[in-house]
Amino acid sequence: MISLLMPGGRAALALHVVFSLLNTMYLPYAVVYFVDRVYLMCRVNLACTNLTFADYLTDEIIVMLVSSLLQIPILMYVLLVLDIKKSGGRASDVFKHFLPNSNNMTVEEVENNDVGEHEDDDVRMERQKVSDILSNRSADPPVVIVQNLRKEYQKVTRVCSGSTDGSCCCMKGDSDHDVHNKVAVHNLSLAVDAGEVFGLLGHNGAGKTTTMKIMIAEEAATKGRVQIAGHNITSNTAEAFQLMGYCPQHDAQWKNITVREHLECYAAIRGVPPSDIDRVVDLYLAGLQIQEHAGKQSQHCSGGTRRKLSFAMAMVGSPSVVLMDEPSTGMDPRSKRFLWDTILASFQGSRGAILTTHSMEEADALCSRVGIMVKGELRCVGSTQHLKNLYGAGYTLEMKLRGGDRTPTTPSSDSHSDLKEFVAGLFPDATLEESFADRLMFSVPQHAVTSLAKCFLQLETAKTELNVEEYSFSQTTLEQVFLKFAHYDEVNGD
Numbered sequence: 414m415i416s417l418l419m420p421g422g423r424a425a426l427a428l429h430v431v432f433s434l435l436n437t438m439y440l441p442y443a444v445v446y447f448v449d450r451v452y453l454m455c456r457v458n459l460a461c462t463n464l465t466f467a468d469y470l471t472d473e474i475i476v477m478l479v480s481s482l483l484q485i486p487i488l489m490y491v492l493l494v495l496d497i498k499k500s501g502g503r504a505s506d507v508f509k510h511f512l513p514n515s516n517n518m519t520v521e522e523v524e525n526n527d528v529g530e531h532e533d534d535d536v537r538m539e540r541q542k543v544s545d546i547l548s549n550r551s552a553d554p555p556v557v558i559v560q561n562l563r564k565e566y567q568k569v570t571r572v573c574s575g576s577t578d579g580s581c582c583c584m585k586g587d588s589d590h591d592v593h594n595k596v597a598v599h600n601l602s603l604a605v606d607a608g609e610v611f612g613l614l615g616h617n618g619a620g621k622t623t624t625m626k627i628m629i630a631e632e633a634a635t636k637g638r639v640q641i642a643g644h645n646i647t648s649n650t651a652e653a654f655q656l657m658g659y660c661p662q663h664d665a666q667w668k669n670i671t672v673r674e675h676l677e678c679y680a681a682i683r684g685v686p687p688s689d690i691d692r693v694v695d696l697y698l699a700g701l702q703i704q705e706h707a708g709k710q711s712q713h714c715s716g717g718t719r720r721k722l723s724f725a726m727a728m729v730g731s732p733s734v735v736l737m738d739e740p741s742t743g744m745d746p747r748s749k750r751f752l753w754d755t756i757l758a759s760f761q762g763s764r765g766a767i768l769t770t771h772s773m774e775e776a777d778a779l780c781s782r783v784g785i786m787v788k789g790e791l792r793c794v795g796s797t798q799h800l801k802n803l804y805g806a807g808y809t810l811e812m813k814l815r816g817g818d819r820t821p822t823t824p825s826s827d828s829h830s831d832l833k834e835f836v837a838g839l840f841p842d843a844t845l846e847e848s849f850a851d852r853l854m855f856s857v858p859q860h861a862v863t864s865l866a867k868c869f870l871q872l873e874t875a876k877t878e879l880n881v882e883e884y885s886f887s888q889t890t891l892e893q894v895f896l897k898f899a900h901y902d903e904v905n906g907d
Contacts, residue, residue, distance in 0.1 A: 429473050433480035437488070440477055447473045496650060531787075533803075535794050540602040554643050556734045556765035557605035557628075562637035564598040564623050564789075597623045599789040600637065605734070605765045610756070612780030613769045616899050620789040621769045625736055628767075629659055642733040655684070658727035662738040664719045668712040672703060672722055675711065676729060683730025697725040701755065717748040724752065728759060735760075737768045741775060753778050773892035783891070787898050797891050804897060805889025807859040810836065810843070814851040815882040828880065829853065835875050839868065851882075 432439040451469050455461035532540075543560050598620045605611045615621050626632040628639050630646055639646045644653040666675060676694040685693050698704045701721045706714055711722065720743065727735050740756070741749040756779055760766050770776055776783050777797050784794040793800055814828050832853060836843050840861045847854040862868060872884055 426472060426476075430476050430480075433477050434483070437484060440481060440484075443473070443477055447471065447477070531790060531792055533793050535799075536784075536791050539604065539791075539794050543602045543604050546604060554640070555604040555606045556642050556763075557603075557611075557767060558640040559601055559603050559624075559628075560638055560640075562598055562601040562624065562627065562639065563596070563635045564620075564627060564632065565635045566595045566597060568593045568595050596789050598627070598634075601786075601789075601791055603784060603791065603794065605767060607733075607763045607765050608761055609781050610760050610766045610768055610779050612776040612783035613767060613786065614773075614776060614783055614895055615786035619786040621786060622738075623789075624786075625738060625767075625769060628736060629657070630654075656733040658730070658732035658735040660723050660727040660735065660737040660740050662742060664711075664723050666711040666719060666722065666726075669710055671708050671710055672714065672718070673698070673707040675722060676725055679726045679729050683732075685730060693729065697729060701725055702751070716743040717745060720744055721748070721752065724755070731764075733764060735764065735766045737766060739770050739772075740768065741770075741772070749775075773890065773895055777891050785895060785898050792898055800894050801889050801891065802859065804894045805859065806856060806893065807889060808857040808862060809846075809885075809887050809889070810840075810855040810857055811885040812836075812853050812855075813882045813884070814853075815880045831879055832875075832881070835879060839871055 429443070433443065448469060451471060451474075452464065455464050455468070543558055546554055546558065547560060601620075601624060603611070613621050613624065623632060627634045628641075628646065630650060641653040642656045644656070646653045670678075673694060676697055677690055680690045680693050681687070698707050701724070703718055703721050703725075706718050709718075711719060714722070720740065724737075724740055727737070737756075741752050744752065753775070756766070768776070768779060780797065782794065782796055783800065784791050785800075786792065793804065795803070812832060814832070829848065833845065836853075836855050840855070840857045842861045843855045843857045845853065846856050868886065872886060875881055876884065
């Protein structure tokens with residue numbers, strides 16, 4: 414308005430400078446107005462026959478150009494700060510974004526020694542391994558490094574300070590707020606090497622999902638850091654996410670576009686050259702055996718097909734790290750086994766993966782190492798066989814006597830006594846867990862088995878001499894190890 418009433422006046426120019434510098438929404442409208450004003454002034458001026466670029470360089474337009482050049486780095490800095498703060502970083506991490514050596518440890522990370530109370534030796538060794546890797550700055554670091562990762566949630570409870578009239582209700586101003594910190598992840602440290610599938614196990618509320626959310630920057634960590642292929646997810650977010658694939662538990666797909674279009678879209682986003690997109694998409698469709706569904710909209714596909722599509726979307730673009738949250742949920746046994754074989758074949762080279770699952774069978778089939786979390790702490794880590802040997806109850810021996818058509822009331826005390834005597838001689842520390850009719854089940858400690866060959870030889874002999882119809886001698890399963898930690902959590906729960 415001032416510029417209309419006082420064209421060329423100092424007051425109008427001063428206000429224009431202030432708004433151009435301070436109000437980003439002012440610039441686009443001002444550009445249209447002042448450019449149009451130059452054009453209209455030329456139309457009404459008979460001496461103006463042809464407009465050149467120099468005619469548009471008025472004082473107002475020059476001010477807007479300078480303001481834009483000043484605002485671009487400032488707004489870029491603000492956006493980077495907001496993005497890094499959302500991922501749990503600090504404002505100073507913005508400068509690390511532009512530095513070549515941006516993954517140096519901070520003092521806070523080095524001095525964070527509040528480790529869990531119940532860590533075993535393997536977890537302590539894993540923590541030391543992570544510290545050594547980061548201290549030595551290896552040229553070929555693990556594809557995933559998590560160091561002293563901690564996540565706390567604040568829980569505010571309203572507490573009545575009491576009232577003079579004895580009422581039980583809190584009046585305004587008569588209540589205090591008690592703030593408690595709930596630790597969801599307790600200083601987690603682990604490293605995942607290339608070619609390794611690491612299984613993160615734990616019951617609901619153990620901290621698995623929170624850890625995954627921090628790794629994909631959906632949650633901000635309270636302390637600690639995460640590196641993906643050498644890139645810190647707070648200071649080098651773009652570089653880290655370019656090397657990461659994510660297969661969520663619930664299929665994140667568009668309902669109205671086809672399976673092929675999903676893969677073409679993700680291939681373009683992940684930087685696959687346009688000339689190679691069709692070849693890459695056909696490769697994944699054939700490899701996962703979903704060619705016949707390529708033209709279907711995702712809403713019309715079965716649950717198993719959608720899970721295969723989610724896995725393909727996570728793998729396209731050849732990421733260095735893939736996070737998989739229960740990848741085979743809702744799949745039939747045949748499709749599940751096929752997906753497992755595909756996963757095993759996909760992580761044999763330079764890729765690594767972290768898998769969370771409630772299926773011990775899936776963890777046993779896929780994971781080269783597993784870690785079990787309880788109350789946010791990593792309690793144990795190692796191969797499935799190592800954990801079975803370390804925390805398992807040993808072996809289970811189940812024997813069935815001949816005569817399966819007997820009723821439970823049929824006397825079989827003599828046969829049972831002979832069988833118990835045989836097992837006591839073979840395994841002195843074995844205990845009888847169950848006894849019913851023609852079936853007996855014994856628990857055999859790990860140290861009682863010195864030679865599996867000798868055990869099976871004598872069991873085969875007893876099968877003939879003691880009238881045993883069949884027997885089963887098996888090691889503790891991973892599920893029993895998992896249940897042992899879950900039971901510990903229940904017994905020692907708050």
